[in-house]
Amino acid sequence: MGQQLFIFGAAFLGSAVESTEALTIVLAVGLTRGWREPLLGTLVAIVSLGVLVILFGQLIVTTVPESALKLLVGTLLLLFGLRWLHKAVLRSAGVVAMHDEDRAYQQTVNQLGETVARRDWVGFVLALKGVFLEGLEVVFIVIAVGGTGHGFPAAIAGGLVAAAVVGATGLVVRKPLARVPENTLKYAVGILLTSLGTFWAAEGMGASWPLDFISILGLAAVFFIASRLAVTLIRRPAIA
C-alpha cells in the first residue's frame, strides 16, 4: 500500500509540473486564436501519448526480465532525476534564472502574433506539438515509475489526476498558472526520481536494501543534503 502511494505521488508530482508547462502553451494559443483547433490538437496529443503508455508500458513489462528492467529503467530514471535536480540546484543557487510561466506564455503569444496571417491549423499544430513534447516526459515518468514497481495503475492514475487537476485549474483561471511553485516541485520530484532510480538500479544489480522500500527515504535524505551542499557552495544573488 505504501509503495503504491509512493508511486502515485511520484507520478502525480512529475506529471503536474509538465502539465503546467503544456497548459501554458494551450492557453496562449487558445486565448489568441480561438479554442477549437488548440483543443483538438490537445486531444490528439493526449490520445497519442496514451497509446504510447499502453504500447511501451505493456511491451516493456511483459518482455524484459525483471532484474534487467530494474537496472535499465533505474539507470534511466536516475539520469532523468539527476537532470531535474541539477537544474533545480542551479536555479536555487541563482546561477540560472527561475522558470517563469508568465514569460513562457508571453513568448508563445508573441510568436503567434507573427503568424496571425496564416491559416488556423497553426493553432492545432502548436497545441499538438506543445502537449505532445511536454507529455513525453509524463509518459516516461509513468512508465518508469509504474512499470518497475508493479504499480502501473497507480502511476497512470497519478499522471491522469495531475493532468485533470492542472487542466481544470487552467479552465477556471484562464491564465498561466504562475503561482504553481514549479521550481520547488521540480526540485522535490528530482530528488524523488533520483532516489527511486538509485533504488531500482541497485536492485537490478542484485542488491537488497535494508528495510526494503523504506530505504528510498534514506536515499532521498542523502540526495537532499548533497543538493543543499551544492547550492551553498555555488550560491549567487538571484537572477530576475
Added chain:
Amino acid sequence: MSFLRGAAARVIGLFVGDWLQSAVVVVIIAVGWFAVSRLGAPALVVLVLLLAGQLVWFARAEAMRSATPSPRQSPS
C-alpha cells in the same frame, strides 16, 4: 520532419544534459554493478555517495563555467 527531430531531441534531452555528467553516472552504475556482486552492502553505500558527490561536483563545475565573464559583457 522538424517535429520528429524535435521529439527525438526531446527524448535524448530527458536523460542527457551534460554528456560528461551522464557518462560519469553510467560509469558509476557499471562499477557499482561489478562491486555490489562482490562486496554486497558496503558497495551500495559507496555507490550512493559517489552519485551524490557527482551531483555536487557537476553543479559546481557548471556554476564556475557560467561565472567566467563573457568578452561581450559591459564593464558596468
